[in-house]
Every structure is written in C-alpha cells, then in structure tokens.
Amino acid sequence: MLGVIERLRDEKIAFSTDYEDLIAYCKDFNPLHQLKILKKATPALPEVVVFPKSVEEVSRVLKIANELKVPVYVFGGASGVIDSATPYEGGIALSTLALDWVEIDEENMLVTAGAGVIGGRLEKLLNHRGFSLRHIPQSLFCSTVGGWVATASSGQFSTGYGNIENLLVSLKVVLPNGEILEERKTPRRAGIDLKKLFVGSEGLLGVIAEVTMKIFELPKEVVKLSFEYNSIESALEDAKKFLKLKPALMRIFDDEETLRYFDSESFSLILIFEGENAKKQAEKAKEISSGIEVEGYADLWLEKRFDVSDISKIGILGFIFDTIEVSCFWNSASKLYKAVIEAIRSVEGTVTASAHASHFYDSGLCFYFTFAGFPSEPEEYYREVWQKAITASLQNGGNITHHHGIGRLRKAWLRDEFGSYLSFLKELKLLVDKNNIMNRGVFP
Secondary structure (H helix, E strand, O other), X not given: OHHHHHHHHHOOOOEEOOHHHHHHOOOOOOHHHHHHHHOOOOOOOOOEEEOOOOHHHHHHHHHHHHHHOOOEXXXXXXXXXXXXXXXXXXXXXXXXXXXXXXXXXXXXXXXXXXXXXXXXXXXHHHHHOOEEOOOOOOOOOOOEHHHXXXXXXOOOOHHHHXXXXXXXXXXXXXXXXXOEEEOOOOOOOOOOOHHHHHOOOOOOOOEEEEEEEEOEEOOOOEEEEEEEEOOHHHHHHHHHHHHOOOOOEEEEEOHHHHHHHHOOOOEEEEEEEEOOOHHHHHHHHHHHOOXXXXXXXXXXXXXXXXXOHHHHHHHOOOOEEEEEEEEEEHHHHHHHHHHHHHHHHOOOOEEEEEEEEEEEOOOEEEEEEEEEEOOOOHHHHHHHHHHHHHHHHHHOOEOOOOOOOOOOOOHHHHHHHHOOXXXXXXXXXXHHOXXXXXXXXOOO
C-alpha cells in the first residue's frame, strides 16, 4: 500500500489514512454492519480513502490501482443496504463525493451531474429553476447520482416518470484500467446501448463519474386520493385499473403498514395525479374504484416518507430490522405477497412482517417487505429470514430484487436471477477488469 500512497501523493490526489476516515468508509447501511459497530467492531477497513475531484483524477487513481493490483471499492453516499461496497480485502475506498458539479440545460430539459452529487441537493437546485428530476428515492438526502445508476434505483414517482434507467441520457464512466468512456449525447439512437451495461453494475465494471438525465417541469396541478380495502386482492385489482389513468405515484399498504401509517386496520392505497389532467384523472379514479375513499392518507405518507429514525432507535435495543424488495407479474402478486409474509413470520424471533407495493408497471409491480425481529442470535435469524423470503419469492413467481441491487447479500441467488446470462457477465467482468480490482468479492 505504501506504493499507492506515494503515487497518490505524486499525482496530487486528495487521500486520507486517518482512522476516522477509514471507519467512515468501512461499510454500507446493511443492518449486520450496524450490529458490529454497536459492539465497537468494524466489518472491514480500507487502507486508504481517496477523494478524486474530476473524471481525470478518477482515471489516474484507477490506473495506479490497476498497475499495482490493489482492490478498489466505490462509495457514494454509502446508503446501500446489501453489503455491496464493504472493503473486505482492504485496498482503496474511492469516494465520489468530490465529483459534485451540476449543469442544467433548460432548453433540452437535461441535467448533467457529477457522480457524487447528493440527490436532495440536486432536486433543490432543479426546483429553484422550476424543474424536477422526479426521481425521489427514500434515500434522497443521503444517496448520490452515481449510486442511483450503479444500483439501478427507483424513486417514489417511478410509476409516472420511470426508474433511473428511463431517465438516463448519457454516462461518463472510467474503466478499471483508467480509460474514460464517453459517448455522443443524443435523445435516442439505434444500436446497442452500451451505457446500460453500467446500470446496476454496483462498481464491478468501473466507476460511474458523470450522469446526464432528463428533467421535468414542476407540476402546476397535483391531486391526491386515498382508498381503503378489505383485502390485498381488491387493492391490487384497483391498482391495475388506476394504472391506465397514468398516476405519478401509487402505493398499496397492507393492513399492518396501514395501521402503522394511518391508524386503521384496513388495506389502503394512495394515488397522486400530476399535470393539466390531474383533476380529470382523479375523478375517473373515483368512478372506477371499488374501495372506500378516505381523507388525508396521501398527505400523511408524504409527511413521513423520509423518516427512518425508528431504525436507529430499535437497533440499540437489540432488534434487527431490514427490508426485502422483489418484483413479480400481476398474475403472481397476491400469491407472492402471502407466501413471503408467511415465510418471514415462520422464522422464530420475528416481531413484525409487513409489505407495501410501491412501483407499478403494465406487466407487474414491486413488493417491498419490511421485517423486524428480536432474536437471541441476530445474524442467524437475519440470514434465515432472507433465505426463506427469497426462496418464497422465487417459488411464487417473483425475483430476487427490484431496486436495492445484489451485493454480497443476494449473490447466492444470481444464477436463479440471471440464468445463462450469468456466464456472459463473468466473461464481461474478466474482459473489462483483467486484474479484478473493482469491488472484489462481490462477484461469485
């Protein structure tokens, strides 16, 4: 590592070997890491943290690492939860937070941002000019633009505006050998869309350094609706009908989450319509709904949607808490929901298991399961819940992830998810990263 430090110093690239910085870049937000930190232990430690300020500096860092065969783990806001960036083999933690430029192109409705720009800052800058990205993940104020692409993230308004891959116009990427990839920016082109190889790549193939995305005018009209139902099936049936009215946002809460958010024991659904036709679409939704219209649930959820403070409060009491998101086609939705909830509740120590559906497509949806347990053996309990939940999803028409990614947490099921594409991915990784420096240990 001494050679790396000397080369970084020669290249005048900012770095730190201070213990507090190494701890700050030792993990993501996976709950098992929180348990270790509470015991004053770290899951891993990098040997140096680097803070490149430009695409060219990222390139120089990777050239050094590649030449010396030193592992590199890429960090944005470290808000991931799937144990992806943890530097188990030491080496370099590359922080993207100094890649923080923003350029807004109002005429072409585009924004170009450095990979380290925090989502909440970007959204405020856009709002000030009358625009919005409409990509609003719950991690908005602690996740980065580059992280969104690297994890194939979804925002709360994905039903109306799409996921990050739908907003993406162009990427600037640095390969493990330091080569910078950049393409001509264009609204659309035929041929292979190679930048999509880096969407969801979780730092395996290189460093996402700059992202150009579509932006939207802030909606002038917004209408919110809320309904209650007596079953998950009736809520799902209405959601499928509402989808044809093109809502900007739609969420179904099961009975346990409805109780938590709205103090009611029913199942519930909230809808938000935006734009010139918002009132008209809302009236149509009321006409076709089989649910009971209720007041204020959408506003209550909007107020609470970024508040995850309960996690830190219950963690120190010995509880373990996590979420599991999967997607499925409409014809599997009800069966999958019940099977995964039953699987989680079957694990001894489970205190609560609930779900909401938060991202909808013509062909299906995403279920987002939440569980908390108070087990005698937290790590064994945690792994058993994941094993049973993912197995239940796969056996009932679901997949292994919707938008949190794979990381080390889900890599045991990669073959189930990718099928024979997994062999292609292995070949691609070998071709692009010959010295296997990028996010070493994540890929099987």
